Amino acid sequence: DGGITQSPKYLFRKEGQNVTLSCEQNLNHDAMYWYRQDPGQGLRLIYYSQIVNDFQKGDIAEGYSVSREKKESFPLTVTSAQKNPTAFYLCASSAQTSGRVHEQFFGPGTRLTVL
Amino acid sequence: GEDVEQSLFLSVREGDSSVINCTYTDSSSTYLYWYKQEPGAGLQLLTYIFSNMDMKQDQRLTVLLNKKDKHLSLRIADTQTGDSAIYFCAESKESGNKLVFGAGTILRVKS
Numbered sequence: 001d002g003g004i005t006q007s008p009k010y011l012f013r014k015e016g017q018n019v020t021l022s023c024e025q026n027l028n029h030d031a032m033y034w035y036r037q038d039p040g041q042g043l044r045l046i047y048y049s050q051i052v053n054d055f056q057k058g059d060i061a062e063g064y065s066v067s068r069e070k071k072e073s074f075p076l077t078v079t080s081a082q083k084n085p086t087a088f089y090l091c092a093s094s095a096q097t098s099g100r101v102h103e104q105f106f107g108p109g110t111r112l113t114v115l
Numbered sequence: 116g117e118d119v120e121q122s123l124f125l126s127v128r129e130g131d132s133s134v135i136n137c138t139y140t141d142s143s144s145t146y147l148y149w150y151k152q153e154p155g156a157g158l159q160l161l162t163y164i165f166s167n168m169d170m171k172q173d174q175r176l177t178v179l180l181n182k183k184d185k186h187l188s189l190r191i192a193d194t195q196t197g198d199s200a201i202y203f204c205a206e207s208k209e210s211g212n213k214l215v216f217g218a219g220t221i222l223r224v225k226s
Contacts, residue, residue, distance in 0.1 A: 105160075109155070
């Protein structure tokens with residue numbers, strides 16, 4: 001089955017620790033995205049990547065880092081510099097379709113709780 | 116600038132119609148989307164409309180677009196308890212590969 005997987009579903013970490021969230025897709029999509037979701041605030045874009053070995057900051061990149069060494073994988077590291085990391089994190093991917101319908105396919109999300 | 120706004124909450128009775136509203140500010144938006152998020156899950160695309168259309172119907176879903184007022188709505192006919200979820204409005208532009216999302220509308224369907 002084609003899709004996007006995120007692991008783990010729930011993650012607990014102590015304050016001050018870095019943590020990496022996994023995102024893998026087998027849809028052969030060029031573009032991948034990381035969003036953060038907080039209650040009442042919708043989705044905010046953290047980082048996105050339109051092609052392997054390239055990525056851009058989104059609206060709230062501070063305290064986060066990413067890599068895109070493989071087309072299928074776009075891991076997100078939440079560093080100790082992120083002041084309020086507890087949130088629901090969503091990964092998405094899309095085909096490069098500039099000028100056409102831009103459907104993003106979402107993973108099931110990872111809920112990160114920092115204690 | 117880019118801004119998408121939605122009302123936060125809507126409650127309807129099972130069998131009634133639901134209307135979820137959205138306003139956006141960017142007149143260069145090319146496509147407008149409605150996504151659905153069930154509890155604890157990712158988002159799923161429900162439907163979309165191209166900016167030169169004013170209406171699109173897909174089974175129980177009807178999307179209306181008023182481009183002059185930058186207003187988008189999603190009507191769900193014969194709303195069922197399984198329609199209870201958060202509904203997100205989003206926009207994209209021809210030149211970009213990013214979506215701008217609204218804050219989401221929580222739809223609660225009472226049986």
